[in-house]
Amino acid sequence: xxxxxxxxxxxxxxxxxxxxxxxxxxxxxxxxxxxxxxxxxxxxxxxxxxxxxxxxxxxxxxxxxxxxxxxxxxxxxxxxxxxxxxxxxxxxxxxxxxxxxxxxxxxxxxxxxxxxxxxxxxxxxxxxxxxxxxxxxxxxxxxxxxxxxxxxxxxxxxxxxxxxxxxxxxxxxxxxxxxxxxxxxxxxxxxxxxxxxxxxxxxxxxxxxxxxxxxxxxxxxxxxxxxxxxxxxxxxxxxxxxxxxxxxxxxxxxxxxxxxxxxxxxxxxxxxxxxxxxxxxxxxxxxxxxxxxxxxxxxxxxxxxxxxxxxxxxxxxxxxxxxxxxxxxxxxxxxxxxxxxxxxxxxxxxxxxxxxxxxxxxxxxxxxxxxxxxxxxxxxxxxxxxxxx
Amino acid sequence: xxxxxxxxxxxxxxxxxxxxxxxxxxxxxxxxxxxxxxxxxxxxxxxxxxxxxxxxxxxxxxxxxxxxxxxxxxxxxxxxxxxxxxxxxxxxxxxxxxxxxxxxxxxxxxxxxxxxxxxxxxxxxxxxxxxxxxxxxxxxxxxxxxxxxxxxxxxxxxxxxxxxxxxxxxxxxxxxxxxxxxxxxxxxxxxxxxxxxxxxxxxxxxxxxxxxxxxxxxxxxxxxxxxxxxxxxxxxxxxxxxxxxxxxxxxxxxxxxxxxxxxxxxxxxxxxxxxxxxxxxxxxxxxxxxxxxxxxxxxxxxxxxxxxxxxxxxxxxxxxxxxxxxxxxxxxxxxxxxxxxxxxxxxxxxxxxxxxxxxxxxxxxxxxxxxxxxxxxxxxxxxxxxxxx
Numbered sequence: 001x002x003x004x005x006x007x008x009x010x011x012x013x014x015x016x017x018x019x020x021x022x023x024x025x026x027x028x029x030x031x032x033x034x035x036x037x038x039x040x041x042x043x044x045x046x047x048x049x050x051x052x053x054x055x056x057x058x059x060x061x062x063x064x065x066x067x068x069x070x071x072x073x074x075x076x077x078x079x080x081x082x083x084x085x086x087x088x089x090x091x092x093x094x095x096x097x098x099x100x101x102x103x104x105x106x107x108x109x110x111x112x113x114x115x116x117x118x119x120x121x122x123x124x125x126x127x128x129x130x131x132x133x134x135x136x137x138x139x140x141x142x143x144x145x146x147x148x149x150x151x152x153x154x155x156x157x158x159x160x161x162x163x164x165x166x167x168x169x170x171x172x173x174x175x176x177x178x179x180x181x182x183x184x185x186x187x188x189x190x191x192x193x194x195x196x197x198x199x200x201x202x203x204x205x206x207x208x209x210x211x212x213x214x215x216x217x218x219x220x221x222x223x224x225x226x227x228x229x230x231x232x233x234x235x236x237x238x239x240x241x242x243x244x245x246x247x248x249x250x251x252x253x254x255x256x257x258x259x260x261x262x263x264x265x266x267x268x269x270x271x272x273x274x275x276x277x278x279x280x281x282x283x284x285x286x287x288x289x290x291x292x293x294x295x296x297x298x299x300x301x302x303x304x305x306x307x308x309x310x311x312x313x314x315x316x317x318x319x320x321x322x323x324x325x326x327x328x329x330x331x332x333x334x335x336x337x338x339x340x341x342x343x344x345x346x347x348x349x350x351x352x353x354x355x356x357x358x359x360x361x362x363x364x365x366x367x368x369x370x371x372x373x374x375x376x377x378x379x380x381x382x383x384x385x386x387x388x389x
Numbered sequence: 390x391x392x393x394x395x396x397x398x399x400x401x402x403x404x405x406x407x408x409x410x411x412x413x414x415x416x417x418x419x420x421x422x423x424x425x426x427x428x429x430x431x432x433x434x435x436x437x438x439x440x441x442x443x444x445x446x447x448x449x450x451x452x453x454x455x456x457x458x459x460x461x462x463x464x465x466x467x468x469x470x471x472x473x474x475x476x477x478x479x480x481x482x483x484x485x486x487x488x489x490x491x492x493x494x495x496x497x498x499x500x501x502x503x504x505x506x507x508x509x510x511x512x513x514x515x516x517x518x519x520x521x522x523x524x525x526x527x528x529x530x531x532x533x534x535x536x537x538x539x540x541x542x543x544x545x546x547x548x549x550x551x552x553x554x555x556x557x558x559x560x561x562x563x564x565x566x567x568x569x570x571x572x573x574x575x576x577x578x579x580x581x582x583x584x585x586x587x588x589x590x591x592x593x594x595x596x597x598x599x600x601x602x603x604x605x606x607x608x609x610x611x612x613x614x615x616x617x618x619x620x621x622x623x624x625x626x627x628x629x630x631x632x633x634x635x636x637x638x639x640x641x642x643x644x645x646x647x648x649x650x651x652x653x654x655x656x657x658x659x660x661x662x663x664x665x666x667x668x669x670x671x672x673x674x675x676x677x678x679x680x681x682x683x684x685x686x687x688x689x690x691x692x693x694x695x696x697x698x699x700x701x702x703x704x705x706x707x708x709x710x711x712x713x714x715x716x717x718x719x720x721x722x723x724x725x726x727x728x729x730x731x732x733x734x735x736x737x738x739x740x741x742x743x744x745x746x747x748x749x750x751x752x753x754x755x756x757x758x759x760x761x762x763x764x765x766x767x768x769x770x771x772x773x774x775x776x777x778x
Contacts, residue, residue, distance in 0.1 A: 070549055071555065075555065075778035076557050157689075160459055163460035164686045172682065253667060266676065267660040268660070289681030289683060290656065294680070299545050299552075300542070300546075384459070385451070385455055385458050388430060
């Protein structure tokens, strides 16, 4: 039975989001010969504008070359549909005779699918959410497509910076993306050479950040190791629960997207950390980098398992249409990743944070459960040796 | 004839500086069986303290594993020897009966070798400088060991960020290491997909940075391409010739090393760029990342040619001892890289900046000579395809 699929990509792109797109395009033509697969440019905006790319007729080798290219090939959006916008999207889907709309994205995108499904009411068409986020913060998922590649960047960067600061000692802080969940920041420890290696300190949104404690942590790490490597999530919050960036940036310079998310990426937090270190630990060599956009779609650190799982999430999403739609989830069972269909409502607009046992109960560092998680998902890709210093 | 070599590593580490160390260790034992190769820990400091690692007896597979590990395995230093320090280094070299001292590093390190040679006077021992710097700023060199790996990081990062900002349009600025020479910043353009791809604007220390011109450049790029990807050297200077960081950072917070170099790495410049964009182009989505330490010893982007050439610079340095010492240089002749020995004085404490024809005469972007340079040194490692947006 030939069908018409509309597919879109939402939110921040990843290194493997096009694998999912490719999985959808290839599985749709395989499972339903003669089907149309229309890619909406710039997410739901493309549906409203009738701005589509026909993916049905592309040669398979071109589709696979697109799959291997990071970032959303169709373009993305951060638009959040209200009731009126919803009607326009549904009208746009009707206009092309869509049987199913598969939206690839994170929790905001799954929220969009839930809103559209509710607005569509009856069985007008099927809505599927295919997962994608470097934040690894989708409910029902063990890990999410896009995360492992970003994590591989962060793991390699911290391994490398730790070696750098062994040779020229000092304090290093890397600010890593992550609004509510610390998974990506925690991946900084995935490729530690040994117990003595950095990151020595990890600050994540799941635990309040306190200046005095931070300074004391750094001071004692310097005393113990002669260097101090720190991973900090851009979303860390003060004990009041407000994000540090919100407290640091003047209200008139704060920027929010349609989902109400405050812009966290930027140099504000890094500068604040730099000032704290200069004031409270004067005379110490201290360096702060903002990783920002570097991990999320980096072509140099595409993880093979991530690419494969992202492709499979796409093929699974096509199969999910016959089951009435929902959210595709990567779960862990019997020692491997399994792809399952879960209700949209269990994922939509919710956020998964790190399990409590990922963090040491009293120190600002990871605990064994986190190391175990990364050991099974992100085994070391390199074999550096301990230097003489 | 058995000899005693002392070897040290100086300045900022690179991804392949241990290749050079390994080349020295292996060539010394091959060419002069029974020789001693003593590695000084933390550069010349190790010589003064008598703190050495004996590299002579290490198994060859361990030496090669060290070679493949980024950052200075012996530790590094930014110490600059004055007359008294010099005497202590020479005494330290005498104490272990050194016939030759090979120091791996950049222009400050070559300066150290020159100072030591002058202080030693007669043929007391031989001084060799083996090149290393991600800045690519050594005189007499076509390119330097360490540069291509760092450049590969920057090239891949900008390729990836350009794709990211195609899908979610806006302004992106990446601040890249580089005090006086813009080579590493220029490598941002090495893997451009096509003429329309970022980086659209490149600001380097070789050309004065003017705020009004920068804002106008960004505005017109946004109008032309709908996005604007910018590569900025941390060492950019105002028309007065002072570095922007020096103008931005309060004097009491400025930090200098023993060579008088102002600390440029940090968030100050990024924050200033962010403020300029917020003030002069309000309402535009703009993001600034500081690459900082991420490119320089990154294990994920070790360039194969770079690794090989760095190893060969080490083997060549051992052979250079019989020729009376000097500075090892990578030159370009007959369509390939050749390693030659040049006088220390032609490299020591000098800085090579980008050839004038690397920059477009009137626009803040690269010109054909730069593209040609990167095409021969850093051919694309990936084959992404143009997205639909």
